[in-house]
Amino acid sequence: MATIQEIVSRETPLAPGHRMCAGCGISPIVNTVVAASDKPVIIANATSCLEVTTTIYPFSAWKIPWVHLTFENAAAVASGIETAYKSLKKRGKITDDVNILAFGGDGGTYDIGFQALSGALERGHKFMYVVYDNEGYMNTGNQRSGATPFGASTTTVPAGTHSFGKPQWRKNIVEIAAAHRIPFTAQAAVHNLLDLYNKAKKGFGADGPAFMAVLQPCTTNWHYDSELTIAYSRLASETNFWPLYEVENGKVHINYKPKERKPIEEFLKGQRRFKHLFKPENKHVIEEMQKMIDEEWERLLQLEAAQVRF
Amino acid sequence: MGEKILMKGSEAIAEAAIRAGAMAFYGYPITPQNETPEYFSRRMPELGRTYLQAESEVAAINMVYGAACTGTRVITTSSSPGISLMQEGFSYIANSDVPCVVVNAMRGGPGLGDIAPAQADYFQATKGGGHGDYHSIVLAPHTVQEQCDMMYDAFDLADKYRIMVVVLVDGLLGQMMEPVEFKDWADVKSYKTPDWATVGQGERSNRNIITSLEILPEDLEKMNLKLQEKYRTIEEIEVRFEEYKMDDAEYVITAFGTTARIAKTSVNMARKEGIRVGIIRPITLYPFPYAVIEKRVNQVKFFFDVEMNAGQMLEDVRLGVNGKKPVYFYGRLGGMVPTAEEIYTAFKKQIGG
DSSP: OOOOOHHHHOOOOOOEEEEEEEEOHHHHHHHHHHTOOOOEEEEEEEEEEEHHOOOOOOOOOOOEEEEEEOOOOHHHHHHHHHHHHHHHHHTSSSSSSOOOEEEEHHIIIIIHHHHHHHHHHHTSSSSSEEEOOOSSSTTOOOOOOOOSSSTTTOOOOOOOOOBOOOOOOOOOOOHHHHHTTOEEEEETTTTOOHHHHHHHHHHHHSSOOHHHHHHHHIIIIIIIOOHHHHHHHHHHHTSSOOOOEEETEEEESSOOSSSSOOOOOHHTTTTTGGGGGSSSHHHHHHHHHHHHHHHHHHHHHHHHHHTOOO | OOOEEEEEEHHHHHHHHHHTTTTTTEEEOOOTTHHHHHHHHHHHTTTOOOOOOSHHHHHHHHHHHHHHTTTTEEEEEEOOOHHTTTTHHHHHHHHTOOOOOEEEEEESSSSSSOSBBOOTTHHHHHOOOSSSSSSOOOEEEHHHHHHHHHHHHHHHHHHHHHEEEEEEEEEHHHHEEEEEEEEOOOGGGOOOOOOOOOOOOTTOOOOOOOOOOSSSHHHHHHHHHHHHHHHHHHHHHOOOOEESSSOOOOOOEEOOHHHHHHHHHHHHHHHHHEEEETEEEEEESSSSHHHHHHOOOOTTTEEEEEEEESSSSHHHHHHHTTTOOEEEEEEOOOOOOOOOOHHHHHHHHHOOO
């Protein structure tokens, strides 16, 4: 088991000087995931904050092989790389083993890239797909996505007199991925890099596709002070808004169970996207949110207890 | 007409579409036009109309297709890569004879390109774009005001011909703030559901069928010929263009949208120095105003086409000129916007200045 000191002392795939916002957690996520690989890593990156901020023409922050592609096709391109790699290896043109990694934001994963993701998981390519989930289209200015939580105000579901923000609950992308019967899926968050590292290690080691959703609070569009990214990520787990768990060979294991679940208000307060929920007329929204979180957590506990395979 | 308001182009176009009777908007985020869907997302629910953010451009255009089949005034807005994803839907919409409006805020390409203003989707917009023999009506405004006025025309033309109308703009018109005056609100309550719409048979004796499919080639040919007939009618009566200082012109600049606007300044610079140059600005890019080009062929010494691409409308200008006079070209690519001085200098080179 590696320690944090060991992980951070490894060479990072990202060079300093990329243009991510101050307080953004994407680079520690990328550096930690790649650090978990004991083989060279090839990255396919969908259009997203990560892609835009690391490749401001004519520069690149990437020290490892990296390809950008259309918004909807990270998983498809990763499939292509994996297939070509297998073919080259079979013909004896390559001898080294590599890990193939796809990165996408939540828009490129939950929404437009969903079809390609599902296809790649179903075909069983040996690769890992990581979505860093900042709960909206942050690169284009905070439009709602399939990952945007219930009640959040975004530029395309603005809260106001006719709306309390997004009226739908977010997609459970981890369970959707697990339903493809792939060997490893997990939910992680940027505040717990050791947990993320361990999961990435399992993902790379899996005999088939692996999928991880990593929560990445967005200082710019959740609207909070940039020093609070890790604090909000931690609160997301402590409120059970974003449980840390994994599904290994179909079986659920919860990695973190708060001793005392904090009320969801703790996570919501201070974020401008939820500010309107603290008006008296929106009290019911927070109540409904709390109810859904508790029900989902209860369901997850039951899944873990039952050990019934996905 | 109301009072003049100072508005950003990308928001004004949404307000104009709403006043022109857009009852439903379907779209997907893409820079540089996110302000347009965001504006719709605020205004449409206030008016009890539909705003829906799809999971992709492919989904968005097929939602537009669905709404268009009910005879509802429907719109989507996007930018070049998003428009590329919609092409299959455009082709289905064309052969299904349903009306809709699509705004393309063109950006630099090909591929991911950039998010700066460009005009490189001219071919894609005017020659079809998707598969099969089809056209959409393509309108190219050059000011925020014209863009707003054109939204009314776009919906009217779409309904009149049961056709897709493309409003071709760019990020420059979108980000620019100008005073605009909106036309009166369209009286949407007076609109009747068209008799071809698929909204349930009701009292009708026949069932409406909307399709782009005909399995037998002889039937599909007939379907195609009907479409072509529609295009000939449109080419005959819907051509629009602006002539600027053309009466005494010895030279003509051809340009559309943003470049035409910049070229007007270039023309005024030339005029100050006594050079008699004018502009032919196609407003409908399809149908293209070939006739006015032909009309001016004998009057002018040469044509000078200016675009923010590698020479796309140039091909239509050449078709109109038909080899009778030289056609020169000046273009900037990849999101570069030419200045008026730059165009003037390039133009002067051709007259030996």
